Amino acid sequence: MCAAQLSVATSGFEAARQVAILPERHRSRRLHGHSFAATVFAEMANGAVSFPGAEVGTLSERLEACIAPLNYAFLNDHLEMPTDENLARWIWQRLGVRGIARVALQSTSGSGVDLDRGRAAHVWRRYRFQAAHRLPNVAADHKCGRMHGHGFEVVIHANQDLGARHMSIDYDHLDELWAPLHFELNYHSLNEIEGLQNPTSEVIAAWIWRKLKVGLPELSWVTVYETASCGANFDGREYRIWKEFSFDSATALRHAPQGNARGGLHGHTYQLRLHMKAPLDEAMGWTIDFGDVKKNFDPIFKALDHQPLTEMDGLRDGDTGSLAAWIFAQARPKIPELSRVDLYETPGCGTLLAESLAGPCMPV
Numbered sequence: 001m002c003a004a005q006l007s008v009a010t011s012g013f014e015a016a017r018q019v020a021i022l023p024e025r026h027r028s029r030r031l032h033g034h035s036f037a038a039t040v041f042a043e044m045a046n047g048a049v050s051f052p053g054a055e056v057g058t059l060s061e062r063l064e065a066c067i068a069p070l071n072y073a074f075l076n077d078h079l080e081m082p083t084d085e086n087l088a089r090w091i092w093q094r095l096g097v098r099g100i101a102r103v104a105l106q107s108t109s110g111s112g113v114d115l116d117r118g119r120a121a122h123v124w125r126r127y128r129f130q131a132a133h134r135l136p137n138v139a140a141d142h143k144c145g146r147m148h149g150h151g152f153e154v155v156i157h158a159n160q161d162l163g164a165r166h167m168s169i170d171y172d173h174l175d176e177l178w179a180p181l182h183f184e185l186n187y188h189s190l191n192e193i194e195g196l197q198n199p200t201s202e203v204i205a206a207w208i209w210r211k212l213k214v215g216l217p218e219l220s221w222v223t224v225y226e227t228a229s230c231g232a233n234f235d236g237r238e239y240r241i242w243k244e245f246s247f248d249s250a251t252a253l254r255h256a257p258q259g260n261a262r263g264g265l266h267g268h269t270y271q272l273r274l275h276m277k278a279p280l281d282e283a284m285g286w287t288i289d290f291g292d293v294k295k296n297f298d299p300i301f302k303a304l305d306h307q308p309l310t311e312m313d314g315l316r317d318g319d320t321g322s323l324a325a326w327i328f329a330q331a332r333p334k335i336p337e338l339s340r341v342d343l344y345e346t347p348g349c350g351t352l353l354a355e356s357l358a359g360p361c362m363p364v
């Protein structure tokens with residue numbers, strides 16, 4: 001049913017750099033530093049791991065070894081031009097893992113680059129705005145029918161490889177394009193803005209897409225976080241929404257060799273992101289209601305949270321790959337629009353199970 005099962009590993013490094021390719025007087029031409037985070041998505045073949053269930057651990061070890069020379073280092077000693085994009089490419093080349101599907105590199109929590117399967121570089125930037133809204137078409141007892149508000153977050157991805165010039169889409173360019181939209185949205189009631197009379201996450205994402213695409217033909221995705229646990233993204237054609245859950249469970253890896261701590265009973269605070277793909281319901285302005293996703297997933301959530309996964313019926317093993325497959329199989333009949341499951345056992349480390357790899361990585 002799923003086209004891709006990818007192991008995901010994330011690891012950080014502290015490093016200094018100078019980016020001389022940027023225009024005169026750009027702040028990043030000066031010596032500066034970041035807490036970088038690198039994320040790798042890879043299909044881990046059976047032969048690449050020492051035992052079934054070790055995929056995420058093995059990928060994490062490989063990534064840590066790969067970026068170790070960059071930690072507490074001057075990046076210009078390792079790469080001629082250490083832009084975020086070039087760092088992501090450097091990691092892809094040196095990781096020594098077959099089956100890499102994506103590499104993501106964040107230099108701050110608000111900016112980074114994702115290399116897709118074809119190694120096209122999508123630069124992204126995160127923005128925030130504070131706004132009120134209500135959904136006018138929901139049922140009378142729906143909480144979102146009342147006027148309320150959110151600290152919305154927006155992530156803009158643009159395909160750098162489509163730009164005519166190298167570094168043509170740098171972060172400052174995205175900031176310039178975002179500024180008038182921020183002015184329109186921030187500290188406003190969204191329902192009063194032309195085109196946002198029914199301001200669902202999906203409608204907001206499409207509205208931002210239309211506004212930005214004119215000046216930014218390289219735009220790849222617009223992602224709107226309505227709350228910390230839900231949101232929507234739009235690529236000009238298709239809508240995807242997600243809803244996140246956190247559950248705390250005990251697990252053990254059945255095939256871990258004697259003496260490996262993962263073979264014994266241990267536990268995680270899992271982060272689960274369910275992605276749904278569906279056409280827009282024009283009347284409601286959404287694909288499906290986040291609230292319905294939560295309600296339909298609730299029995300499965302209860303089967304997972306504060307439970308010993310080792311005793312779960314039908315779960316082949318306690319690794320995130322097995323668990324994501326179990327969750328997909330259980331949830332799909334209840335949520336037919338479900339198209340992807342991201343499951344992390346520690347921040348940024350876990351499994352992504354998807355029908356297609358369309359859509360952004362989503363920053364850690």
Ligand SMILES: Nc1nc2c(c(=O)[nH]1)N=C([C@H](O)[C@H](O)COP(=O)(O)OP(=O)(O)OP(=O)(O)O)CN2
Pocket residue numbers: 135144199200201202226227228229230241286287288289290291294
């Ligand atoms: N597909 C969509 N569904 C819903 C949207 C939307 O924009 N698109 N919006 C809402 C509400 O505006 C609401 O603010 C968000 O709903 P909800 O998922 O219930 O968010 P919470 O974070 O408040 O949920 P909890 O998990 O209960 O904390 C509704 N649906």
